[in-house]
Amino acid sequence: MSGVFMGMPSLPVFGDGNLHIDEPFPAAAHRELGNTQMRANLRHATHTIRDKRLKVVGELPDWEELRDAGAATKNQVMANLPALLEEFEKNFTARGGIIHWARDADEANRIVSDLIKEQETTEVVKVKSMATQEIGLNEYLEEQGISAFETDLAELIVQLGHDKPSHILVPAIHKNRTEVRDIFLAEMPNVDPNLTDEPRLLAMAAREHLRRKFLSAKVAVSGANFALADSGTLAVVESEGNGRMCLTLPETLITVMGIEKLLPAKEDLEVFMQLLPRSSTGERMNPYTSLWTGVTEGDGPQNVHLVMLDNGRTAALADKYGRTALNCIRCSACMNVCPVYERTGGHAYGSTYPGPIGAILSPLLTGIKSEENSSLPYASSLCGACYDACPVKINIPEILVHLRGEDVDSRRETKKLPSQMDLMMKGAQWAFSSGKNLGLLEKGLPLGKLAAGREKKIKRLPGIAAGWTQSRDIPAPPAQSFRDWWKKDHQPAAATTEQEK
């Protein structure tokens, strides 16, 4: 945990929980790149979903207009957040729901745990939720003697495999069908020992495994995709029906949601429920969407709670160049198109939020100075594919560059001595400030050629430039610079002949 300034709300208060990478991204990525099975699985999966997404997005003649409306709506939400939160609370409460506010991960975990204990149970069923992943709820509940059963198929694979999610939509994307079968055989009680790796049979095994849990659970924990301020309505978007089970059958429902999930009004769903399914699973609509407003007598949970979570969101909001990262609707389209994510996988990003959005969201929530999160904004080639795919037009490359700047500035604050990068930049400033200076520097080119040797390649550069030659050689520099050549080649004819001798 870092940067907490309790009682001084004028300074940003950062978030904690599962938002940190504990080793720098380049080191983590280097290790993950060695996992060739994972790379093959990811390549297959990301390409499948990319093609599906392009097909269903291409069907809509007004896709760009929907994106414009989505982006503008979210910008309005952020600009009017206090009023919308008050409006939502008023409406949700009027319909029998109970709202709790949580400043950080720890406070949210305590609230949820206390609510479960009130129901005198030690088991809860869970529908996939990024917010509860972020705050580490399952681990906390386990310490409190409460078992949380993940019911989304991919979350179940991750939980049974004692693994970590690597994608926000498909947390087990790094596992192929055979690996999933092996996890089920090893970890699922009463599983058919003849289970094959056919996805349909694997899904059936999960159904059998979870059915009793659903039908007997007293308490469910969920996240929420959207919250409508003008009616106090919550929405969960899902595919398998595990969400419906959790949201319908237990007597008590506890939802954990970030404060940025609000939408002003019902009609905003007409935009977001077109943008989200097509961007995330590449379907025209996800199989099931559930909407509920507080308590409905005789239908569904009668004990309905909502935990509104800050955990660094207000700090991200305070960054005027980075705040649009909060517009994210967790579709994962940016991951599926990212050349870096496709190769390193989600684990290399350390945080609950991987991929391009994670590379900006994690450091915005925790502060750039927190642990190794300053390495995340560099996990990108700035190609811009994520920006093109984003349904709410978050300019991820621009925020990445902004956060790199923050990182460099924060290092300058803490270090007395100038870094290698500072020295290089100073050098570049000198070299490019006049033609004479650059010409002087270019006199050194033959030295480079000498260093390259007979193979005419430089295999290792010194200092921070070493990163450049880690996986590629630099061809030997020419004997003379372009400027020298030009000068000589464009001399009057007589002089040239003289020179060429």
Next chain:
Amino acid sequence: MSAKEEILSRITSALRDAPTAEPIPREYRTTSDMPQAELIELLVDRLEDYKAHVDVVDSARLAATIAERLKDATSFVVPHGINEDWLSEAAPANDARRRTDTPGAVLGIPELDSTDAVLTSSAVSIAESGTIVLDGTGDQGRRAISLVPDHHVCVVPVSTIVRLLPEALPRMDITRPLTWISGPSATSDIELERVEGVHGPRRLDVIIVKGL
């Protein structure tokens, strides 16, 4: 300071640059003049793509079609507000297969779990995305009855079909418990390949009724 007060105060100081947001441009399609025959065709195409079974019938054929779809069910549940005429062939008087869920006399979860099928009507359908909306009114029942049985037979009156989501939302009472259904339950969690049938009903039969 309470957690709420503190969070709101953090937001206020985060927004001290007073960002102003542009008005929301709503240039996307909000109306459609697609003729009814094409609406039906589009909805059928989308539902079949999700691996739902679809019948398109005249209202005179509805009772017989329901009977056909429910013929293999050893038991089925209906909500209390279901149109009795619809059941005239599937569940003639005293049909022991029929279980009615009524406020004040609701079926328990084990009972729903041991019921093969469920018959409901629906509130509104969106052709472009193949989505059927249930709103929990009398002919659709509370959410649990269309969730626990493994086979859902759903009636879609043609008058409730629209082309676009923006046309459907004004027809929904947002404060009712709503379930939007687009095909039988499915997952894409293993290698992002879609597999139909996980926890929700694995079989979805849709009956689109002309003249209703």
